[in-house]
Amino acid sequence: MRDALQMQLTQLTGRLAVMTRDVAQAMRDATTACLDGRMRLAERVIAGDAAIDACRDEVAEQAVSLLALQQPVATDLRRALAVIHVADDIERMGDLAEHVAKSARRRHPASPVPSEVHPLLERMADTAIAMALKASDVLRTGNVLLAAELDGDDDEMDQLHREVFAVLMDRSWPHEVTAAVDLTLLARFYERYADHAVAVARRTIHAVVGGGPDPLPI
Amino acid sequence: MRDALQMQLTQLTGRLAVMTRDVAQAMRDATTACLDGRMRLAERVIAGDAAIDACRDEVAEQAVSLLALQQPVATDLRRALAVIHVADDIERMGDLAEHVAKSARRRHPASPVPSEVHPLLERMADTAIAMALKASDVLRTGNVLLAAELDGDDDEMDQLHREVFAVLMDRSWPHEVTAAVDLTLLARFYERYADHAVAVARRTIHAVVGGGPDPLPI
Numbered sequence: 001m002r003d004a005l006q007m008q009l010t011q012l013t014g015r016l017a018v019m020t021r022d023v024a025q026a027m028r029d030a031t032t033a034c035l036d037g038r039m040r041l042a043e044r045v046i047a048g049d050a051a052i053d054a055c056r057d058e059v060a061e062q063a064v065s066l067l068a069l070q071q072p073v074a075t076d077l078r079r080a081l082a083v084i085h086v087a088d089d090i091e092r093m094g095d096l097a098e099h100v101a102k103s104a105r106r107r108h109p110a111s112p113v114p115s116e117v118h119p120l121l122e123r124m125a126d127t128a129i130a131m132a133l134k135a136s137d138v139l140r141t142g143n144v145l146l147a148a149e150l151d152g153d154d155d156e157m158d159q160l161h162r163e164v165f166a167v168l169m170d171r172s173w174p175h176e177v178t179a180a181v182d183l184t185l186l187a188r189f190y191e192r193y194a195d196h197a198v199a200v201a202r203r204t205i206h207a208v209v210g211g212g213p214d215p216l217p218i
Numbered sequence: 219m220r221d222a223l224q225m226q227l228t229q230l231t232g233r234l235a236v237m238t239r240d241v242a243q244a245m246r247d248a249t250t251a252c253l254d255g256r257m258r259l260a261e262r263v264i265a266g267d268a269a270i271d272a273c274r275d276e277v278a279e280q281a282v283s284l285l286a287l288q289q290p291v292a293t294d295l296r297r298a299l300a301v302i303h304v305a306d307d308i309e310r311m312g313d314l315a316e317h318v319a320k321s322a323r324r325r326h327p328a329s330p331v332p333s334e335v336h337p338l339l340e341r342m343a344d345t346a347i348a349m350a351l352k353a354s355d356v357l358r359t360g361n362v363l364l365a366a367e368l369d370g371d372d373d374e375m376d377q378l379h380r381e382v383f384a385v386l387m388d389r390s391w392p393h394e395v396t397a398a399v400d401l402t403l404l405a406r407f408y409e410r411y412a413d414h415a416v417a418v419a420r421r422t423i424h425a426v427v428g429g430g431p432d433p434l435p436i
Contacts, residue, residue, distance in 0.1 A: 064299065078282075
């Protein structure tokens, strides 16, 4: 009975790992759409968000049924609760990728970001996507060291975020206010996306290792 | 036994209602700090966030113990899960109030917002705070009509958010880019705060009324 329960939990966690890869791909596509002005790619990310939402609903429903029918305790209870939380985090990462894609669509055929900021935004996107892929691996493997790496990655993301503000606050900013507003929001979307990737990894590890209070959502 | 369980759930929900009033007050203080350049008030909101986080941790822990020890099913299970989710939403509302206060601190003794935009930002703040207070009442009373009102309030918030963008995108924006960046972020903080207030009310009602999939987080 308990083996069956654990297999179900592992299956659900596996689905979350796949979902996390999906939202990594969504963020990659949204970024390309944004930097290269690719409208169809933006539309695809926007349309694709419904599938991520549906997947979250399904996984959460299965975790709730499992709680209701099998009444897990201890680690199994924590794992089932983590599945519900993590599914929410990943769904939110999908929303943030969609926001980036919508920013691309709004300014099409131009890029919402002035070309000299592209390298900085690419670094934010690369960091965010790498973090999502690591979080996916943490879900698959429960690798504590990999989860710890995400904290360092998040520091890097915060540093990049500060660099964006430095560019914006420079009095010689030569662009329209519109571009400043777009860049402010885009940088925030990547930064929040990274926060959720950290949360996915922390919750996953906490559920298995346990002890102490629930990790603070970020 | 089931009566005791329900009493505990009602107690936890009551604590969430109080927490929600606290984050409404935090947002009110943060807004005053922001518009009137009141540094000490900003500091108080920033320091106060730790208490909100601690309260969330406590409530979540109690809900998890309740799941582990009493293994509720059906409505009681949904209510216990909603407590955990709603505590996270409220904690996030506290973070957003803290972000507004930090924006005030960063620009002190100036206001981060040009004075002609103050009325618009005040309307956003008033709407956000009113929504938090309604969400608190929904937690206390389970009032479905009040919960439904929040959807209309959220439309109003989205409209105000669009007005902020219209002001920013106006080519005659006479201020520094810094002010545009601050205003962009502040508007987003109020809008996200409102989204979480809607989520609090929806999850609360869904837990009691049930049926259908979990309400989409916003």
